[in-house]
Amino acid sequence: MKVLVDRxxxxxxxxxxxxxxxxxxxxxxxxVQLLVDEPPEDLRAQVAHAVRDCPARALNLGx
Numbered sequence: 001m002k003v004l005v006d007r008x009x010x011x012x013x014x015x016x017x018x019x020x021x022x023x024x025x026x027x028x029x030x031x032v033q034l035l036v037d038e039p040p041e042d043l044r045a046q047v048a049h050a051v052r053d054c055p056a057r058a059l060n061l062g063x
Contacts, residue, residue: 002038002062003047007031009058016059019050032058 003023012030016023020043027033039047051059 001041001044001047003034003036003051004060004062005032005034006058006060009056011056011058013055015053015055016050019053020046023047024050 010031014026016032023036023039025033025035051061
């Protein structure tokens with residue numbers, strides 16, 4: 001699983017950080033920052049939730 005981020009769409013809501021803080025953080029400008037590009041399978045459910053919960057649709061999952 002690979003997390004894809006479109007930083008141009010990110011609005012800094014932080015829903016991704018709440019859903020999975022081991023994978024997502026906000027940088028100094030308040031935009032999404034990946035802590036792990038390819039999270040382990042045991043985090044799939046949480047990462048998928050973060051992708052679905054992004055109001056700006058800035059996140060996607062790839063394989």
